[in-house]
Amino acid sequence: xxxxxxxxxxxxxxxxxTMNYERASITELSRACGLSRMAIHHYFPNKQAVFTAxxxxxxxxxxxxxxxxxxxxxxLADFIDxxxxxxxxxxxxxxxxxAGKTEGGGAVAPNFHYFxxxxxxxxxxxxxxxxxxxxxxxxxTYWRKAxxxxxxxxxxxxxxxxxxxxxxxxxxxLSFEQAMLxxxxxxxxxxxxxxxxxxIRA
Numbered sequence: 001x002x003x004x005x006x007x008x009x010x011x012x013x014x015x016x017x018t019m020n021y022e023r024a025s026i027t028e029l030s031r032a033c034g035l036s037r038m039a040i041h042h043y044f045p046n047k048q049a050v051f052t053a054x055x056x057x058x059x060x061x062x063x064x065x066x067x068x069x070x071x072x073x074x075x076l077a078d079f080i081d082x083x084x085x086x087x088x089x090x091x092x093x094x095x096x097x098x099a100g101k102t103e104g105g106g107a108v109a110p111n112f113h114y115f116x117x118x119x120x121x122x123x124x125x126x127x128x129x130x131x132x133x134x135x136x137x138x139x140x141t142y143w144r145k146a147x148x149x150x151x152x153x154x155x156x157x158x159x160x161x162x163x164x165x166x167x168x169x170x171x172x173x174l175s176f177e178q179a180m181l182x183x184x185x186x187x188x189x190x191x192x193x194x195x196x197x198x199x200i201r202a
Contacts, residue, residue, distance in 0.1 A: 005043050005053075008033050010097055013054050017098040017113040021051065021124045048124075055121045058094055060131055065142045076150035080167075080193050087171070088186055095183070111179040136168075143167050156200045163200055167193060 011033040030040045044050045069086040098113035143164035151158035
């Protein structure tokens with residue numbers, strides 16, 4: 001069966017997410033793909049190139065708010081719903097690909113594996129700090145535009161930057177905390193978003 005580049009990235013994502021970068025050899029990656037080492041090298045010259053492509057696709061690409069949420073010109077309440085829908089779509093896309101066991105053999109929440117990939121990205125991806133900074137800045141910009149629009153229409157009280165950052169940080173904080181448990185509960189996140197919305201609504 002012919003394997004394409006996208007299938008290779010999907011299989012390698014699972015390896016990098018559940019195994020430390022140092023131990024994820026080309027042999028391990030080729031085994032996960034059901035290919036020979038030479039077949040992997042047909043697409044990628046080395047392990048670093050595979051890792052970079054995986055991160056570009058499944059971290060910086062998937063988490064880009066332009067891909068994750070799209071534009072929303074309605075109310076802040078509409079934006080929150082759109083944001084939550086984007087998180088659900090993203091989780092369906094990547095969490096299943098990250099499922100598995102840790103190197104120690106214990107089963108953990110798939111979200112934990114994805115955070116493991118992000119931590120390795122920070123260490124092994126050239127220029128990762130700058131890329132993460134750009135990603136988070138772009139996400140905050142989406143929130144700030146939505147909150148500013150809501151403030152201008154009288155939907156919420158005007159305190160744009162702090163309110164936007166609170167929504168952003170609720171998501172990331174809860175994601176990290178629950179990755180250590182059973183994984184992000186979208187219902188809990190939605191409840192916290194809506195509670196904050198009620199507190200700031202004009």
